[in-house]
Amino acid sequence: xxxxxxxxxxxxxxxxxxxxxxxxxxxxxxxxxxxxxxxxxxxxxxxxxxxxxxxxxxxxxxxxxxxxxxxxxxxxxxxxxxxxxxxxxxxxxxxxxxxxxxxxxxxxxxxxxxxxxxxxxxxxxxxxxxxxxxxxxxxxxxxxxxxxxxxxxxxxxxxxxxxxxxxxxxxxxxxxxxxxxxxxxxxxxxxxxxxxxxxxxxxxxxxxxxxxxxxxxxxxxxxxxxxxxxxxxxxxxxxxxxxxxxxxxxxxxxxx
Numbered sequence: 001x002x003x004x005x006x007x008x009x010x011x012x013x014x015x016x017x018x019x020x021x022x023x024x025x026x027x028x029x030x031x032x033x034x035x036x037x038x039x040x041x042x043x044x045x046x047x048x049x050x051x052x053x054x055x056x057x058x059x060x061x062x063x064x065x066x067x068x069x070x071x072x073x074x075x076x077x078x079x080x081x082x083x084x085x086x087x088x089x090x091x092x093x094x095x096x097x098x099x100x101x102x103x104x105x106x107x108x109x110x111x112x113x114x115x116x117x118x119x120x121x122x123x124x125x126x127x128x129x130x131x132x133x134x135x136x137x138x139x140x141x142x143x144x145x146x147x148x149x150x151x152x153x154x155x156x157x158x159x160x161x162x163x164x165x166x167x168x169x170x171x172x173x174x175x176x177x178x179x180x181x182x183x184x185x186x187x188x189x190x191x192x193x194x195x196x197x198x199x200x201x202x203x204x205x206x207x208x209x210x211x212x213x214x215x216x217x218x219x220x221x222x223x224x225x226x227x228x229x230x231x232x233x234x235x236x237x238x239x240x241x242x243x244x245x246x247x248x249x250x251x252x253x254x255x256x
Contacts, residue, residue: 025123025126036068042085059105174231
């Protein structure tokens with residue numbers, strides 16, 4: 001028996017999870033290159049593989065993906081310097097290679113997975129509206145009774161995901177996601193550092209506002225606090241510090 005088998009939930013049939021990260025894009029509001037957020041991939045990946053789960057990484061269009069610079073522990077800003085899980089992921093060649101050639105979400109066979117997880121970062125806010133195949137896969141997981149999860153700005157998917165009856169998947173559901181107070185903090189920070197003129201926002205719209213507009217019950221745990229919530233088979237995490245909390249709810253739902 002290998003070490004992997006020894007740690008597996010069910011060695012002959014491990015649980016499988018699909019994590020979707022955003023493809024690279026350019027922000028319409030700032031002109032900055034934007035992508036996925038490292039910790040929203042690496043922390044769920046760590047939590048679930050530690051339990052013996054098999055995790056595959058996808059993106060809406062497939063191909064090479066790039067992270068938001070400040071989510072990289074090596075970035076000169078030092079913003080994510082304490083993120084040792086991500087540092088370990090990046091410095092493990094076999095893991096780092098997983099974002100170099102992702103599969104397209106069109107290749108996800110829902111029957112093969114117990115859950116889908118939509119990671120955040122800045123790019124989802126600019127690219128998910130047109131990612132119609134991703135909308136469909138997310139809804140397919142949900143309507144099949146499987147776990148459909150999203151965190152931080154990945155919760156943007158819920159602005160666009162609609163059930164077969166035409167209603168928003170998240171209508172009437174309790175959800176979280178990047179909070180307005182966190183958007184305010186981020187905007188103020190870039191203004192104070194002269195990265196953007198005061199009054200110019202980083203994001204084109206806000207997750208909290210969008211969730212309220214579609215009739216979801218939006219909640220949050222306070223600025224920069226790790227938090228996730230489950231409502232049936234829908235799981236959402238508040239922001240980039242909530243990857244572990246989101247993953248643990250998924251594990252609880254699927255079983256260890």
